[in-house]
Amino acid sequence: MTSVEATGNTLEEAKSRALGMLGVGRNAQVEFEVLEESPARVRATLIEEEPPYVVTPQVARKVADYISHFVRRLPLQVQAVLRGSHGRYVEVELVGRDANVLVGKNGEVLDRLQFLLNNIVPRVTEPQVRVTLDGAGWRRRRTERLRNQVIAIANEVKARGEEAVLPPMPPHERRIVHQALKDDPEVMTYSEGEEPNRYVVISPRG
Amino acid sequence: MLREFLEASIRALVEDQQAVQIKEERNGSMLRYTIQVAESDRGRVIGKQGRIVNALRTVAQAVGAKNRVRVQVIVITDGAPADTGEHDADEE
Numbered sequence: 001m002t003s004v005e006a007t008g009n010t011l012e013e014a015k016s017r018a019l020g021m022l023g024v025g026r027n028a029q030v031e032f033e034v035l036e037e038s039p040a041r042v043r044a045t046l047i048e049e050e051p052p053y054v055v056t057p058q059v060a061r062k063v064a065d066y067i068s069h070f071v072r073r074l075p076l077q078v079q080a081v082l083r084g085s086h087g088r089y090v091e092v093e094l095v096g097r098d099a100n101v102l103v104g105k106n107g108e109v110l111d112r113l114q115f116l117l118n119n120i121v122p123r124v125t126e127p128q129v130r131v132t133l134d135g136a137g138w139r140r141r142r143t144e145r146l147r148n149q150v151i152a153i154a155n156e157v158k159a160r161g162e163e164a165v166l167p168p169m170p171p172h173e174r175r176i177v178h179q180a181l182k183d184d185p186e187v188m189t190y191s192e193g194e195e196p197n198r199y200v201v202i203s204p205r206g
Numbered sequence: 207m208l209r210e211f212l213e214a215s216i217r218a219l220v221e222d223q224q225a226v227q228i229k230e231e232r233n234g235s236m237l238r239y240t241i242q243v244a245e246s247d248r249g250r251v252i253g254k255q256g257r258i259v260n261a262l263r264t265v266a267q268a269v270g271a272k273n274r275v276r277v278q279v280i281v282i283t284d285g286a287p288a289d290t291g292e293h294d295a296d297e298e
Contacts, residue, residue: 073210074269101272102265109268112261119258120218 003045011040018044025050053128055085062125063090067117067133076101083134093134103135107142110135111170132172146173147180150202154187157202168197177202208266208277212239215262220247237270238278245283252281 004021008014015032022030027050035041055063064082071078076098083091094102094110103110114133121131134140150166157164166177177200178189188205191198213228220226225244230237243251252259263279270277 070211070214073214074265075207075273076269098272101268104264104268109264112264115257116215116261116265119253119261120215124218 003043005035005041005043007039007041009039011037011042014040014042015044018042022046053088053126055088055090055126055129057085059126059129060085060090063121063129063131064092066121066124067092067131070117070120071102074102078102088128089130089132091132091134093137095136099136103138107135107138110138114172142173143176146176150177150180154181154184154202157204158186161204163201163203166200166202168193168199170196171198174198174200207237207273207275208239208269211269212241212262212266212279216241216243216251219250219258220244221250222247235274236276236278238280239266240280240282242282242284248281248283 002022004018006014006018006021008017011034018032019026019028019030022028022044024030024046029047029050031045031047033043033045035043060082064080068080071080071094076096078094078096078098078101081093081095083093085091101109102113110133114131117131117133122129132139153164153166169177174191178191181187181189181202186205187202189200189202191200193199209228209230213226216226216228217223220243222244225242225247227242229240229242231240232238241251250258253261259279259281263277266277266279
């Protein structure tokens with residue numbers, strides 16, 4: 001069982017540091033033993049990690065309704081449609097005559113709007129929820145294209161035995177790259193660099 | 207044109223609802239929104255490296271471009287400019 005010791009000016013501070021050291025959130029089952037009161041020192045033992053958050057159909061509906069309402073405030077003909085959910089992610093697609101306005105060049109507007117919604121939606125629905133936003137099928141096509149490109153690059157990495165450095169990508173696109181290759185026994189992927197110039201490297205395994 | 211959208215976004219981001227004020231000024235093909243929020247909400251509206259306010263700007267400018275209007279979004283707190291990092295309003 002994992003156990004750590006943390007200190008702080010207050011008991012709360014020490015406890016919150018201990019949670020950080022254990023790498024878990026407030027919903028994890030943790031036993032605290034107070035070693036000193038002031039300054040505070042606690043020993044924290046991890047009993048059980050919090051279960052991964054999964055959105056319920058009700059929450060997914062609530063998120064989609066909120067976004068629907070949200071985009072209706074724009075002077076555009078756009079509707080938000082619930083496409084599904086996996087884990088903490090709710091997938092919503094913007095459709096309608098003006099959906100392309102909210103996609104923009106290379107999906108720039110769509111990515112920014114998704115970022116904005118991920119700062120708003122958890123505040124007004126459930127804190128753990130995240131939104132994957134598509135517009136007129138743009139992200140679906142982009143994901144497909146990216147996946148194919150990445151598989152082709154991985155094949156080259158295997159043939160040459162050399163690393164390939166991909167261009168900087170936003171987090172959700174890097175995730176697509178990692179996902180696409182996670183079951184490939186011959187290559188591995190990792191990210192380097194600082195946001196917004198963080199990029200994925202595909203490297204031969206072993 | 208964008209007041210409703212901006213107001214809803216800002217209200218969803220801030221803690222202090224009462225302090226939110228949005229002013230809309232039109233000057234030819236330029237539309238300027240001055241958003242006032244409480245000093246304590248500055249970070250929630252601007253975001254790390256201005257990413258939240260820039261996201262608002264990108265969306266507002268995309269909608270503006272469709273209507274051939276240039277859109278400016280400025281955030282202030284208690285009368286003082288909180289952000290001058292206006293990114294280029296030209297979308298063409």
